[in-house]
Amino acid sequence: MLFHCFTITLCFLLTTCLGKQDEITKIPQIFREAPKFYNAPNCHSIVDSDKNLYEDDDNSNGMVCSAEATHVAMTLDSAYIRGSMAAILSILQHTSCPQNIFFHFVVSESASDSASYLRTTIRASFPYLNFRVYRFRDTAVAGLISTSIRSALDCPLNYARSYLADLLPPCVRRVVYLDSDLVLVDDIAKLVATPLGGDRVLAAPEYCNANFTSYFTPTFWSSPSLSLTFADRNACYFNTGVMVIDLHRWRDGDYTRKIEEWMELQKRMRIYELGSLPPFLLVFAGRIAPVDHRWNQHGLGGDNFRGLCRDLHPGSVSLLHWSGKGKPWARLDANRPCPLDALWAPYDLLKSQFSFDS
Secondary structure: OEEOOOEEEEEEEEEOOOOOOOOOOOOOOOEOOOOOOEEOOOOOOOOOOOOOOOOOOHHHHHHHOOOOEEEEEEEEEOOOHHHHHHHHHHHHHHOEOHHHOEEEEEEEOOOHHHHHHHHHHHHHHOOOOEEEEEEEOHHHHHOOOOOOOOHHHHOHHHHHHHHHHHHOOOOOOEEEEEOOOEEEOOOHHHHHOOOOOOOOOEEEOEEOOOOHHHHEOHHHHHOHHHHHHHOOOOOOEEOOOEEEEEHHHHHHHOHHHHHHHHHHHHHHOOOEOOOOHHHHHHHHOOOOEEOOHHHOEOOOOOOOOOOOOOOOOOOOOOEEEOOOOOOHHHHHHOOOOOHHHHHOHHHOOEOOHHHHHO
């Protein structure tokens, strides 16, 4: 299958909170090898590289710093590796220049065994994948995290998306951040090409019909100084699982520190409930570039309490996102799938138990 010419750098942020995750796999997972995908004839040639690239690999700079490179960031841990493998496959399968894709995997510094397992697993299923591994100091952010409505949301690596500008090489300008519980059914090059006009730092689909006030506590809204945060902007909810980020502008604006300041305030007086999302809303809501809703058909995992089945939002679909408590692989394994979980199943690379035994 042939594909179009953009280089995608997928930053997979590898978490270590297996004791807190909702879907914990108790047995080793073994995955099939994915087919190799080839560039379409019109794809630009970036570098001739048949090997995987690691964090100590200086030779990776040629591809990483290429003007043709596209960088994508995603969360990943041992509990979510199955979802991440499906996400990688869906991206390769639906883009025109798969050989130009460069994946950046960010792993927890405090979980060396998990990082080794994840690296080996990805190499085994995607032998020709270009990727680089970075280590995230999750212990540094752990002290800033406040308890939220669901324990899985409190995992330190959920906050690694706020540190991409520090983790990725300075030559990387644009990165697409993607969660691990999604699949693409369209060419990601279209998402990468989202205009970031003016001084916009990031782009994402906005949902202005959502009840924006519900993401913050009465303490927040009753404080004149805090509630004025949104006074000069048309603040709308956006889901941080799909974002296009200009890292140069992020660095220039010191946005990591701005997010940390809100997290520090949250530790002193509870102003929100929902993990890593509200600090992003506080800094960026009403100040982002728009992305068509087709690029984040989110909420397919149901709410954060029961994980009930949900339908697609009206309109076209380019990306299916199982945000919320329910994950398609867990529901499929339990023989209690939601109807839309059938759209995720074709990208599942997990070998069946029968295959393990044979």
